[in-house]
Amino acid sequence: MFTTRVRQLVYLLRQGIADVRAAGISASFAVVSVACSLLLLCLYFMVLGNLSKALDSALDLKVILYLRENLSQEQIGRLQKVLEGTAEIVNVRFISQAAALEEFRASLGKEAYLLDALDSNPLPASFELSLNPKVKEPNQLKPLLEYLAKRPEVESVQGGVEWVERLSNLLVAGRLILLLLGVILTIISLVIIATTIHLTVDRRRDEISIMRLVGASEWYIRLPFIFEGMLEGLLGGLLAIGLSAGLYYAFCWKVSPLIKLIFGAWSIDFLRLEKALLILVLGSAVGGAGALVSLSCRSAK
Amino acid sequence: MQSLSSLPPAPLSAIVQMFHVYKTFDGQKAALADINLRIEPGEMVFLVGPSGAGKTTLLRLIFREEKASSGQIIVNGKNVSKMKDSQICQLRRKIGVVFQDFKLIHSKTVFENVAYVLQVLGKSKSEIGRKVWSALRRVGLEHKMDVYPKRLSGGEQQRVAIARAVVNDPVLLLADEPTGNLDLDTAREVMNLFIDINIQGTTVLMATHNLRIVEEMGKRVISLREGKIVHH
Ligand SMILES: Nc1ncnc2c1ncn2[C@@H]1O[C@H](COP(=O)(O)OP(=O)(O)OP(=O)(O)O)[C@@H](O)[C@H]1O
Ligand SMILES: [Mg+2]
Numbered sequence A: 001m002f003t004t005r006v007r008q009l010v011y012l013l014r015q016g017i018a019d020v021r022a023a024g025i026s027a028s029f030a031v032v033s034v035a036c037s038l039l040l041l042c043l044y045f046m047v048l049g050n051l052s053k054a055l056d057s058a059l060d061l062k063v064i065l066y067l068r069e070n071l072s073q074e075q076i077g078r079l080q081k082v083l084e085g086t087a088e089i090v091n092v093r094f095i096s097q098a099a100a101l102e103e104f105r106a107s108l109g110k111e112a113y114l115l116d117a118l119d120s121n122p123l124p125a126s127f128e129l130s131l132n133p134k135v136k137e138p139n140q141l142k143p144l145l146e147y148l149a150k151r152p153e154v155e156s157v158q159g160g161v162e163w164v165e166r167l168s169n170l171l172v173a174g175r176l177i178l179l180l181l182g183v184i185l186t187i188i189s190l191v192i193i194a195t196t197i198h199l200t201v202d203r204r205r206d207e208i209s210i211m212r213l214v215g216a217s218e219w220y221i222r223l224p225f226i227f228e229g230m231l232e233g234l235l236g237g238l239l240a241i242g243l244s245a246g247l248y249y250a251f252c253w254k255v256s257p258l259i260k261l262i263f264g265a266w267s268i269d270f271l272r273l274e275k276a277l278l279i280l281v282l283g284s285a286v287g288g289a290g291a292l293v294s295l296s297c298r299s300a301k
Numbered sequence B: 001m002q003s004l005s006s007l008p009p010a011p012l013s014a015i016v017q018m019f020h021v022y023k024t025f026d027g028q029k030a031a032l033a034d035i036n037l038r039i040e041p042g043e044m045v046f047l048v049g050p051s052g053a054g055k056t057t058l059l060r061l062i063f064r065e066e067k068a069s070s071g072q073i074i075v076n077g078k079n080v081s082k083m084k085d086s087q088i089c090q091l092r093r094k095i096g097v098v099f100q101d102f103k104l105i106h107s108k109t110v111f112e113n114v115a116y117v118l119q120v121l122g123k124s125k126s127e128i129g130r131k132v133w134s135a136l137r138r139v140g141l142e143h144k145m146d147v148y149p150k151r152l153s154g155g156e157q158q159r160v161a162i163a164r165a166v167v168n169d170p171v172l173l174l175a176d177e178p179t180g181n182l183d184l185d186t187a188r189e190v191m192n193l194f195i196d197i198n199i200q201g202t203t204v205l206m207a208t209h210n211l212r213i214v215e216e217m218g219k220r221v222i223s224l225r226e227g228k229i230v231h232h
Helices: A004-059 A075-084 A095-116 A138-150 A162-203 A204-211 A218-263 A274-300 B055-062 B086-092 B110-120 B125-138 B154-165 B184-199 B212-218
Strands: A061-069 A089-095 A126-131 A154-159 B016-023 B032-039 B044-049 B070-075 B094-100 B171-175 B204-207 B218-224 B226-229
Touching: A004 A218, A004 A274, A004 B110, A061 A075, A075 A089, A075 A126, A138 A154, A138 A162, A162 A204, A162 A218, A204 A218, A204 A274, A204 B032, A204 B110, A218 A274, B016 B055, B032 B055, B032 B204, B032 B226, B044 B055, B044 B184, B044 B212, B055 B070, B055 B171, B070 B125, B086 B094, B094 B154, B110 B125, B125 B154, B125 B184, B154 B171, B154 B184, B171 B184, B184 B204, B184 B212
Parallel strands: B044 B204, B044 B218, B094 B171, B171 B204
Antiparallel strands: A061 A126, A061 A154, A089 A126, B016 B032, B016 B070, B218 B226
């Protein structure tokens, strides 16, 4: 009984594969359309994953307060007390003008001799603040940073929350747009798969009536079509992952150095394994659903 | 005490029995009306009558391609009118059917056309090979196994269809004008094949126009006219 079922399944799976090949052009359309919609989903996952990672690292990014020139020792001490007394700030480090110059000199390496031409130190003293990682919401930091920027000792604030805020807005908007596009494209590819299956059912109509005649069950007749849809969906999913890998490497190659420059050590991640698997499962599910839609339209006639 | 021979014969379980069967298609007069018949195991029966008499409809009722409007149909001991979909599949696996237009799959070879029936049942490759070969041998086409139906003559195509119908050893073989598309000589050949199959034990019910062949055979004949059985 069990081996009988397995043999039937193997036979039906083969039939499904043969159907995909016989469907030719229309099957390729179906695969490409699934790939397009799933590519959006891949991008969605990648953008989402990387942006929230960026957001995290942005929030434990250090905020630097550049100080005005000619501050007295007490003024600096008073500011330091204020900073250390603030809950959102976990660590305060003072960098004197001289220390700043030293760091700069070290970062220049071989080109450090350029600094020898300076006769006074152009770099300001600063406070380097580490923010509390528990403060995730940019809104919470905004009043604090505004307050600090207005203090008389402070020349300017770097690493403010504005771009963090913009990033998180972008995240919400990007998510919505990608998701919406993804849903629309998924519906389209479902319809395209249903159409391909429809064509196959038409092509094999005689065969199906003969199958009924010799006592094939309704499921036996339907399964190859469902396999066909699932296979087209799966191929679409693989193509989508391949395409996003291509995009990913192109992006890393061209854009990543730029990102490193702006954001420091932050780099972009590819799709995580479970997300890639999810894409494949979704692809097959869309394909199978397309087949079912097509078949139920048919039996409704 | 009564002697055994004076007892009424015990009713052998019939292969097909119909009791007051009616079939009406939407908005038409009855295609079949009050049909009662009984076909015994091992019989060969011809179904004759003018075009539109209801021969095809009667056959279709037996393998549940159509459902009777009223009346009871018993096939191989099971009530066909009360069957669910899954039982209909089981029923059809026990019945072979042959048509006037052969109904072969043109994208499959002769072998595959016959093997199909057994694949549906999930038989093993070796069993399929064995059974298909012997079915094709029965119809004398074992040497054309790898040929596509389009390259066969009408008579040969019909023999493939017969091989397909008998490959799973059906209890009943239905044939709807199997010789309708064939010339007289080829028709005789095909008819002889059915006789062979019947002699080997399969019950055969065949609808046909070909009264000349029917007379030659000297078998039981059921005559239909306007959906009713006529008795001479
Ligand atoms: N699916 C159907 N829908 C409507 N009417 C049908 C259908 N099938 C058969 N009929 C009608 O039922 C009647 C009997 O048809 P049937 O095909 O059984 O005749 P037949 O004896 O096989 O004729 P022939 O010798 O021409 O094949 C005819 O009047 C036909 O129009
Ligand atoms: Mg007919």
